[in-house]
Amino acid sequence: MIFKSGALLLVIVGAYALKHLHIFGPRDYKVAQGLVFNMTLPCAIILSFATNKHDMHMLWIVLFGFICCLVPFFIVYFGSRGDEKPYRAFQMLNASGLNLGAFCLPVIQTFMGASAGLPVIMMDIGNAMVATAGALTITRTLLHMDENFKTLPLVLRLRGIAHDFLGSVSFDIYMLMLVFMFAHITIPDPIVTLITPFANANAFMTMAMIGLMMEIPTEHKDRIELLKVIAWRAAFSVVIALAAWYIMPFDMRIREILVLAAFSPITIFSTKFTDSLTGNAKLAGFSLTVTAVIGLVAMTVAHALLPGA
Template sequence: MLDVIVKVSSFVLIILIGIAAARSGKFGEGASLLISRIVFNLTLPCAIVRAFESAELTPALLGLIPLGFVMNIVPFLASYLVYRRRPREELVFQQANVCGLNIGCFALSFVQAFFPATGVVATCLFDAGNSLMGTGGTWALIRSLVLGTDHDLLRDRLKVFARTLFSSVPFDCYVVLIAMGLAGAHLPEPVITLISPLADANAFLSMFMIGLMIRFTVDAQRAHELARVLAWRLACSAALTLAALFVLPFDGVARQALIVLAWAPAASTGPLYTLWAGGDDGLAGMANALTVLLGVIIMTTLVIVMGVQVM
């Protein structure tokens, strides 16, 4: 248990350093944007490549891809049906933040610290489905269902969606590596050795970036909206946990990793989509920060309860 607490404490420490750095102003206004580009386009892809090369891709695990997508689309559509008659700004906040998990920049680093390669590959496959919404699908649905714009430009919007999706380096890595894994192909070992320092840097940069992006600003009058979206997310996390325990046909390591992933923080794109749609991005930033706090506590507790060993 002590090893787990120390490892998680190192993650929390990096996040706190990021928060302090943001408040100090010494890194400038564009630090989080610069680091996010480094993470998404360099260190995260390298971490994904190394994870896939260190474990066998089995057909049974491929079901995690559609599962990752379902865990995004179901809460989005269910929430929209319940709240579609709410004021637009309130609906924007709800729909932009009700779904999406921060796998690549948070949960992947967490899983890499505690699980063997099979658990890391399971995480990447789940994130491949999760990314279908996180890298553009959620925004496309907000534009069409919530904002109600460009109804006569469906083909153009589909082109923008596809271009956005496939311009995501992590998603492209998932596609290529899954195809290679199914074909039994592997990258040469020197390539993995070459990118390992970049892969090792992903955990630090990802946690530091989260710290830089956290904002604790919220109007007390909007507290009920904040509580509502958090309740939706917690309910969905609980449902996935129960499904992993009693329904889904995955082995021990993949099941444990999935249970941990269910409680990952909200995707960092939520505040961004809220801003783009003219919603309360300050409230969205607060919601994101709270999911990080809850994620650290619940994911750590689950690792301890399940007896996962520090890798």
């Protein structure tokens, strides 16, 4: 298990090193990002649905993921009062939300096998309802950061929010798999065979993307804000993990998967939204990398200690 987590960490470090050896450029992470969100992650989602049994009882995990993503926004909003508005936005966007599909899914499947992917995906359906677009709208509205958005007619604002949701291939696949689940539709075997190589590449591509995004901030204030985000996320992770283990009505294996998911890092969407609201994509990218390393260590320790495997 240590070697498995070490291998994932090595991919992050390796991609970061190759960037600083000028084999990759500073914005080449967008190529990896495009491959992950439009190819490997959607295939991993479909493969998990196709190869694992699921029932309607697992919809409780969707609700759990939604609450785990939404509630921290408002806690951080009230807890960050007194800070500068751009840094409040940074804290709200990066202290909440779970990087389940792009990070947690490949890590947990590496630890516990492909069958462990379905609870992660179900949790991410609820999480994604907020993280893929709702996070930006909530932050922008509560902090009054986008006057142009406020002046748009309601129809155009709703259209923009809908575009944010539907423009995400991963979110679209989540919704399609949810429909298949309700309709009891199974994925044909030829499709499973076709997407398996892409799904198997998801773990490597995700870790490489994180390594390519990594850049150390130079501003002292940025480092302080990063520490605040780490503290917020640590507190939320512990609460979510305890709720998953003691409250969720599932067997021990699924509860362990949800506990591991609680230690997921900052979402990729948070880096995009931070850039659009504050222009500080560099800090958001480094924050993602730091919380990914911390999350990987925490998930490894939790998997070793919990009896659900």
